[in-house]
Amino acid sequence: MLTLEQAVTIQILHQQGKSIKAITRELGVSRNTVRKYLRQNTTPQYQRIQPRISILDPYKPYLLQRVNAAHPEWIPAVVLYQEILRLGYPGKIRILRVYIATFI
Template sequence: MIQWEQTMEIKILRRQGKSLRRIAHEVGMAVNTVRKYLQHEGRPFYKKRETVETKLDPYKPYLQERVKQARPFCLPATVLLREIRDQGYRGGVTQLRLYLNSLTPVVCEEVVRR
């Protein structure tokens, strides 16, 4: 994050007639960043990204219910992938694994056989 002092320094250097490249070199940032800070009063802010609908979204309620029913055991992602593919899912296993990891921080203990 850029400090308020750097923002003021950029504006002062610009008032002194220095070029964007020269200012960028002196403060150690890209020319486009310097341009952004000169165009906006204070710090520029960034818009929140719109949420993009994924291929997995229609199957999330089913997956949540399925994981809840299987507690305290963990269902492998490949098993759940097979189940939702039968329902029409056309995505990959990586997206499914990322979603399952975010669902619950369930610790799966391996069975120890003696």
């Protein structure tokens, strides 16, 4: 699949009177690809994918509660990691450290 910029470039070059063969040489794509994008009446639109769910998401309320409870003090990520491991967290500590860093 071409980028939106490439698809628009194909349309513009075609409107300027360039042949399919000239467009393929200029952009480095196949003739069938150029034909496909010329047949489309609209420019392709990017579709947003569903945001990925983190394996840390089920434990975030607990972590937020723990951080807020110890607010003037700081709980090390290693301690929080050990606590959520007991709750069934399957991930690594690096994900937790990145999340905890947002509270600083």
